[in-house]
Amino acid sequence: MTPTPRPGDPTITPALVAEHGLTRDEYDRLVNMLGRTPTFTELGIVSALWSEHCSYKHSRPLLKKLPTNAPYVLQGPGENAGVISIGDGLAVAFKIESHNHPSAVEPYQGAATGVGGILRDVFTMGARPIAMLNSLRFGSLDSARVRYLVAGVVRGIGDYGNCMGVPTVAGDVMFDAAYEGNPLVNAMCVGILREDELIRAKAQGIGNKIMAVGARTGRDGIHGASFASEDLSHNSDAKRPRVQVGDPFTEKLLLEATLELIASGHVVAVQDMGAAGLTSSSAEMAERGDVGVTIDTLKVPVRESGMTPYEILLSESQERMLVVAIKGREEKVRAILAKWDLTAEVIGEVIAEPVYRVTEGKKVVAEFPGTRLVTDCPQYHPEAKESEAIIALRNRDVNAIPALPQERNSAWTLCRLMESPTIASKRWLYRQYDSTVRTNTVIGPGGGDAAVLRIRGTTKGLALKTDCNGRYVYLDPRVGGRIAVAEAARNVACVGARPMAITNCLNFGNPTRPDIFFQFREALAGMSEACVALGTPVTGGNVSLYNESPAGAVYPTPTIGMVGLLDDVSRATPMSFRAPDDAIILLGEPTDELGASEYLAWIHGVVAGAPPACDLTKERALVETLHESINAGLLHSAHDCSEGGFAVAIAECCVANPLALRGAMVDLSPWKALASRALLFGEAQGRAIVSTSDAEAVLAIAKKHGIPARNIGTVKPHNEGLVIIVSGHSMRSPLLDLSSAYHDAIPRAMQRAPAEQVSAELATGATV
Amino acid sequence: MKVGIVRFPGSNCEDDAFHAVVYQLGEEAVMLWHKDHDLQGSDVIILPGGFSYGDYLRAGAIARFSPIMSEVAAHAKNGGIVLGICNGFQIACEAGLLPGALLHNDVGYRSMPVTIRVEHANTAFTSAAKVGQCLTMPIAHGEGRFAASEDLLDELESNAQVLFRYVDASGETTVDANPNGAMRSIAGICNAARNVIGLMPHPERAVDPILGSDDGLVLFESLLVAAHA
Amino acid sequence: MTRFRVSVHIIPRRGLLDPQGKAVTDALHTLGFAGVGEVHVGRHLVIETGAKDASAAEASVRTMCERLLANPVTEDFEIAGVVKE
Amino acid sequence: MTRFRVSVHIIPRRGLLDPQGKAVTDALHTLGFAGVGEVHVGRHLVIETGAKDASAAEASVRTMCERLLANPVTEDFEIAGVVKE
Numbered sequence A: 001m002t003p004t005p006r007p008g009d010p011t012i013t014p015a016l017v018a019e020h021g022l023t024r025d026e027y028d029r030l031v032n033m034l035g036r037t038p039t040f041t042e043l044g045i046v047s048a049l050w051s052e053h054c055s056y057k058h059s060r061p062l063l064k065k066l067p068t069n070a071p072y073v074l075q076g077p078g079e080n081a082g083v084i085s086i087g088d089g090l091a092v093a094f095k096i097e098s099h100n101h102p103s104a105v106e107p108y109q110g111a112a113t114g115v116g117g118i119l120r121d122v123f124t125m126g127a128r129p130i131a132m133l134n135s136l137r138f139g140s141l142d143s144a145r146v147r148y149l150v151a152g153v154v155r156g157i158g159d160y161g162n163c164m165g166v167p168t169v170a171g172d173v174m175f176d177a178a179y180e181g182n183p184l185v186n187a188m189c190v191g192i193l194r195e196d197e198l199i200r201a202k203a204q205g206i207g208n209k210i211m212a213v214g215a216r217t218g219r220d221g222i223h224g225a226s227f228a229s230e231d232l233s234h235n236s237d238a239k240r241p242r243v244q245v246g247d248p249f250t251e252k253l254l255l256e257a258t259l260e261l262i263a264s265g266h267v268v269a270v271q272d273m274g275a276a277g278l279t280s281s282s283a284e285m286a287e288r289g290d291v292g293v294t295i296d297t298l299k300v301p302v303r304e305s306g307m308t309p310y311e312i313l314l315s316e317s318q319e320r321m322l323v324v325a326i327k328g329r330e331e332k333v334r335a336i337l338a339k340w341d342l343t344a345e346v347i348g349e350v351i352a353e354p355v356y357r358v359t360e361g362k363k364v365v366a367e368f369p370g371t372r373l374v375t376d377c378p379q380y381h382p383e384a385k386e387s388e389a390i391i392a393l394r395n396r397d398v399n400a401i402p403a404l405p406q407e408r409n410s411a412w413t414l415c416r417l418m419e420s421p422t423i424a425s426k427r428w429l430y431r432q433y434d435s436t437v438r439t440n441t442v443i444g445p446g447g448g449d450a451a452v453l454r455i456r457g458t459t460k461g462l463a464l465k466t467d468c469n470g471r472y473v474y475l476d477p478r479v480g481g482r483i484a485v486a487e488a489a490r491n492v493a494c495v496g497a498r499p500m501a502i503t504n505c506l507n508f509g510n511p512t513r514p515d516i517f518f519q520f521r522e523a524l525a526g527m528s529e530a531c532v533a534l535g536t537p538v539t540g541g542n543v544s545l546y547n548e549s550p551a552g553a554v555y556p557t558p559t560i561g562m563v564g565l566l567d568d569v570s571r572a573t574p575m576s577f578r579a580p581d582d583a584i585i586l587l588g589e590p591t592d593e594l595g596a597s598e599y600l601a602w603i604h605g606v607v608a609g610a611p612p613a614c615d616l617t618k619e620r621a622l623v624e625t626l627h628e629s630i631n632a633g634l635l636h637s638a639h640d641c642s643e644g645g646f647a648v649a650i651a652e653c654c655v656a657n658p659l660a661l662r663g664a665m666v667d668l669s670p671w672k673a674l675a676s677r678a679l680l681f682g683e684a685q686g687r688a689i690v691s692t693s694d695a696e697a698v699l700a701i702a703k704k705h706g707i708p709a710r711n712i713g714t715v716k717p718h719n720e721g722l723v724i725i726v727s728g729h730s731m732r733s734p735l736l737d738l739s740s741a742y743h744d745a746i747p748r749a750m751q752r753a754p755a756e757q758v759s760a761e762l763a764t765g766a767t768v
Numbered sequence B: 001m002k003v004g005i006v007r008f009p010g011s012n013c014e015d016d017a018f019h020a021v022v023y024q025l026g027e028e029a030v031m032l033w034h035k036d037h038d039l040q041g042s043d044v045i046i047l048p049g050g051f052s053y054g055d056y057l058r059a060g061a062i063a064r065f066s067p068i069m070s071e072v073a074a075h076a077k078n079g080g081i082v083l084g085i086c087n088g089f090q091i092a093c094e095a096g097l098l099p100g101a102l103l104h105n106d107v108g109y110r111s112m113p114v115t116i117r118v119e120h121a122n123t124a125f126t127s128a129a130k131v132g133q134c135l136t137m138p139i140a141h142g143e144g145r146f147a148a149s150e151d152l153l154d155e156l157e158s159n160a161q162v163l164f165r166y167v168d169a170s171g172e173t174t175v176d177a178n179p180n181g182a183m184r185s186i187a188g189i190c191n192a193a194r195n196v197i198g199l200m201p202h203p204e205r206a207v208d209p210i211l212g213s214d215d216g217l218v219l220f221e222s223l224l225v226a227a228h229a
Numbered sequence C, D: 001m002t003r004f005r006v007s008v009h010i011i012p013r014r015g016l017l018d019p020q021g022k023a024v025t026d027a028l029h030t031l032g033f034a035g036v037g038e039v040h041v042g043r044h045l046v047i048e049t050g051a052k053d054a055s056a057a058e059a060s061v062r063t064m065c066e067r068l069l070a071n072p073v074t075e076d077f078e079i080a081g082v083v084k085e
Ligand SMILES: Nc1ncnc2c1ncn2[C@@H]1O[C@H](COP(=O)(O)OP(=O)(O)O)[C@@H](O)[C@H]1O
Pocket: A133, A134, A135, A136, A168, A169, A170, A171, A172, A173, A422, A423, A426, A429, A430, A444, A445, A446, A447, A448, A449, A450, A451, A467, A491, A640, A642, A643
């Protein structure tokens, strides 16, 4: 059937095509596929589905190279979320997603709806969400606009997750001018399910009914997907009506109803209506099942009158889903939704005829042959070339940067670093997140290098963490990509878990720029190498490109969301020192590397030098050493060295838990050949600081795995402070100084601008 | 003892209460659906935490009209024990089962451990605790600032209805130890008949040492004593 | 039956701490609006309802306020306007 | 300088989802107020400020709304009244 234009549809002109973000070639491709001029509705559909956000047209060829296999992977990339088996008949579904552009325009709603979207991705697999994480990147807190964004984003994440009753248990936050105009807001959700309840988003069964479930469709967020595929310019302000408003209460009902629906066996597929709404969810479901579908837009429950098929198909109203109900069970599906005060309407059908057809009542308004709408999307292999400017930055000799006069006292430098917002405690953020609901949180935010959740009915635990140092990736994308995975693995190993699998969110700039595509390609290669070496396949993720503002691209930031498994959750290990007199052991080896460090950025305002080398064999050995020591019950604490290097890491072991400060006395004389600032603040990889009452046993395990390890000192009572012997001096830091630098930095910065915060707070009617 | 836990749309701590009663206390618990009118013979009713009806308008304002609330009110009137935790406390206040109101925190949403002091042991929920005993457990709420007129506050004090106050590590009420600006540091109260109890902190999240505290257990154990009395 | 649009103000009772109002005052001062004194923040509801006349519409919204929309312990309400649609 | 009391309505922008309004509508229906159509929930602010006359007071509050009080992305505002104290 050939669709006819609707009365009032604009005529298809080159300008209209361009406005829809289609290139000349893409438009020709479309005309070829159809064998005719598209209707306005069809143009809208293609514009959404072939947007970068939905089609991955610049990234798919490279994503295909990521390692995705392990015996325990039940579902790799391509579904709403990845799924791994954890034994005992249980599985874990998890996924990370970005909401960068919406958050830049309206931080509260942008972040909130980001959380809502990733929750739906997990519960549409049949999993009950048990934890949320968030990975955030902002510009400097000196900027009022940044503080406004931070306040709004954090409140948006909190309000949504808190209302859902899903604890937010971990994350990571960094501040750097590179993110000033384009913050990154990545949210990760983790859910648990019985293996036999896993359901996929694959339309099947000719005659089965396609039902729209949950909230009604309004005019919000039309063209959000293509919006997410553009640079953020001043022009974005004009696009503000596209903002979507989240309703976590409806989502909570949708969650309960969906899980009940899946358990009932009345549905064969469930799909979140996310970016590009009904269009993308229905077309992708059809493509996965390789079936035809027909949708009648008049049957879609709408919130506003007079909505056109174009609007209904492209709306990004939140809290909606598409399900495929077994023919004849529609009433049963409706009854389950009604119990939760939600509606479900039949809007279409799975058909034998190989077409994707949209009607408005009897009138066909869009029709595409087979599943070619999805499969014929263009793919690009852009040129890649490293930027000369970045090569020059990387090659700069950062050891030649003279120390400031105050740095003669290294304790001063340490204290300053502890108040760098990237390093400082993130409690100001996570005290706005319910982290204890569901009563499974064994280690919550700030308690350990990763969060630990117990798994009821077993002795096991899950360890979860997000990580990525975009500065490393910027200065050397291959190495930075490796480190992102290695650090995430190290963090879950520090709490006692075996790293299992990752999800990832690739936040990059405009891929048609060769220097950006180079970063993308190399970072992915580095990630892949690390995933192979560490045995952590990629089960899914999200790509967010065009993260640019007039000031330029963000640091390339491939955020890693790592899932690890503890066999015995009672072994979960915190990061803070516990018992005075415990031996302190440094696993791994300091180096003279200082490049790309937080020290250079925060103390000297320099982003340069090569990031530290990342030896993946050693990283794996470190992970195994930590895992074995913790499972033998030997470690009282474990914390890896990351931003700020050894000195910051040990200071964190002393003061991270403000209710139980501990001192420490350590001697770094064995490395006196190294320059003291590299030794103290360099960010050599593959290191962790552990405390134990049985140093011999830990050293023996390290030796067995072939990693350097040395007993460097002892835990002390709090009144003895932190003492580090370095290059013949005793560097003394009173704990109260370190503690207040670390704990008060972000609250103090955020207090500076009540005005902007209040406006964020008032924005949604939620009160202070 | 049979505990009935009411599930409102938007409740999200009902499973936690269930686990505390069934696995930690070893007693029987049933989930009660808010649209039903049957308490299924429960001795104790728990109104759990969460965001009933999204906490839209005011926390607890809409949930109090759920069909089951008339049964809960009748149960309370007959002397039956009703425990409102967090959102359940807000619902109980809105329903008039408890005096006062819970307003927005003075500082925004707060999720963190707090210490509360038991002020009176002569209720179904505190009998196993000692007066002055300090208990550590999480809070997680945005609308927990207890408020009432000065007269009502005086009356609550003189009737020994203030059951829990926020305190610091040394057991003293201070401005810093009060996480939400609650009047007179009030964390929990009971009604005049002492059978309806409400508190903002989450004792059901503090019943297992692996989660950091099992200080909440003593409160649930009190219920056992009362139910078997 | 005629359709009316009734608007209502729900205002925190005087004497209760109004952290939101205070935050707004502080913020306005920071932005340089020095002349601002107290600020009070309440709710503004617009309710579309059918009634036989304006006074019936107002009476019905009054009942809604008493039963649901305002908390009698902490809030006062006032009908701010009744407009025929 | 005269003191004025300016009242402002801040309302969720039309077309955007208003979850709060929807919840209140549903609750009113449950309570038996069958004639209720849409309900919108916004904020009502009363701001005390000094100005040389009523129109200056209004202009100044308008600026406050634009700069701080209303979220330009999701909300509209209207000055509901200016009263001399
Ligand atoms: N946005 C956030 N939400 C919740 N927890 C966070 C967030 N950011 C950081 N945290 C928590 O703070 C602690 C320190 O985080 P981070 O500095 O990233 O650790 P590391 O440098 O060891 O990787 C961790 O427990 C982490 O989960």
